[in-house]
């Protein structure tokens with residue numbers, strides 16, 4: 136299922152705006168932002184543009200919950216039971232309000248550590264989602280048809296192009312951080328050796344946030360005294376094992392990106408400058424991936440491997456994930472350039488289509504069962520095609536069978552879908568009028584071959600009548616789709632069914648749109664029949680030393696006479 140990336144523009148609440156230091160170049164409407172100065176005018180259109188007065192609750196509603204109100208409380212349950220992936224990115228320049236939107240105010244961590252955390256007006260998307268997720272998880276656990284339900288989380292940061300596990304307990308005692316490696320062999324990139332913590336409650340999740348925050352790289356920039364110097368990714372996974380041993384996994388990721396900063400404008404030096412360069416570099420890579428994906432050119436190379444951020448989050452960008460971007464901007468004069476940059480990024484991200492699918496792993500027994508069923512259906516299809524005289528490539532069938540055998544881990548739903556499409560195509564093919572005509576042609580050919588193999592008895596081309604019983608031209612009833620002629624032909628002495636001439640004409644009429652089409656088809660076939668008949672007569676007469684070449688020369692002229700049959 137194609138799913139467009141959702142982009143929400145969030146205007147930062149700031150002192151500059153409050154003091155009316157807003158840039159005069161911005162015209163902000165409900166669904167469009169226009170930037171206009173003497174030199175240029177650019178219009179950016181979005182589904183949602185949130186004003187600075189927007190409450191955290193409203194942002195959460197817009198991003199995390201669907202628009203249909205009755206589904207609001209069971210969204211996560213539905214998605215989890217079905218096994219979907221989701222991701223929420225916060226993107227924007229440094230100090231634009233990304234961390235505030237994702238987590239909430241700086242005091243959140245202190246509140247967690249002092250056991251004083253409660254959802255309030257300022258709480259971000261992350262804690263609000265935790266309540267929904269845990270609520271959903273508890274409800275799922277009650278389902279009788281489930282064997283086991285597990286909720287787990289991991290928390291990592293990408294700092295200076297290195298991936299660190301923020302939940303690693305060793306970091307505090309041993310200052311050496313381990314750079315985690317990404318495995319891309321399995322379905323979607325995975326972190327090797329990341330600590331995954333099983334959780335049961337909102338408190339468990341909040342504690343992980345607090346724990347991770349202490350390991351996080353934070354510094355003071357010119358614009359933000361607690362600036363994120365790394366990209367952080369908090370991942371929650373729900374594994375639902377059903378009693379039939381099938382496994383559905385749902386993943387939700389919250390990504391708080393580090394803010395970009397113009398190197399020319401930064402006052403950063405030394406380590407801070409290096410960090411800024413690395414942040415900008417990975418954000419550039421993200422921009423390039425977004426650019427490639429939004430171009431919608433088929434086979435366009437997407438440079439995921441150019442940074443760890445894009446490689447790790449590959450599935451969220453153009454892959455299997457319901458992805459949303461919160462792009463934080465400021466209308467303040469001071470941030471004009473950064474805001475244009477962010478809006479350009481957001482405009483492109485909006486064009487990306489992800490391919491969302493259910494993450495399901497069937498049990499071995501289920502795969503075996505599915506395979507047997509599919510094999511049976513395939514051989515049935517083979518028979519149908521053979522019966523209808525439609526040529527097919529045996530090798531493809533063999534390959535499909537082989538594929539079935541080796542692809543035990545492959546998503547069976549896709550396989551079934553492909554197979555059903557193939558089957559539908561084959562049925563459509565055998566039912567289509569042109570193919571029914573093909574079938575006629577094929578059977579006519581068989582008929583001619585059998586006729587030609589008989590000894591010829593003084594028959595002239597014009598005396599031969601298509602499908603007539605007198606000329607021995609019976610067609611097997613089996614060769615025609617039964618619904619075509621409507622009437623049942625009488626079985627002959629051998630118990631075999633044939634179509635008589637009237638039934639054949641009726642059948643041909645029913646598959647031809649117009650009398651002209653019918654006549655064209657029949658003329659074509661009739662002249663072929665004539666040709667074969669004449670050819671075989673010619674052959675038989677040459678073997679009898681009585682060549683009549685005139686008959687063959689005349690053949691095209693005599694076409695019209697065949698039309699008289701109808």
Ligand SMILES: Nc1ncnc2c1ncn2[C@@H]1O[C@H](COP(=O)(O)OP(=O)(O)OP(=O)(O)O)[C@@H](O)[C@H]1O
Nearest residue numbers: 148228229230231232233234235359362363393394
């Ligand atoms: N909606 C808001 N209401 C009140 N304060 C806010 C809001 N948004 C941001 N702030 C404040 O602005 C400052 C910068 O915000 P924040 O740290 O979220 O920015 P950021 O985009 O994550 O920056 P960086 O990329 O440097 O980490 C913080 O002190 C934060 O509390």
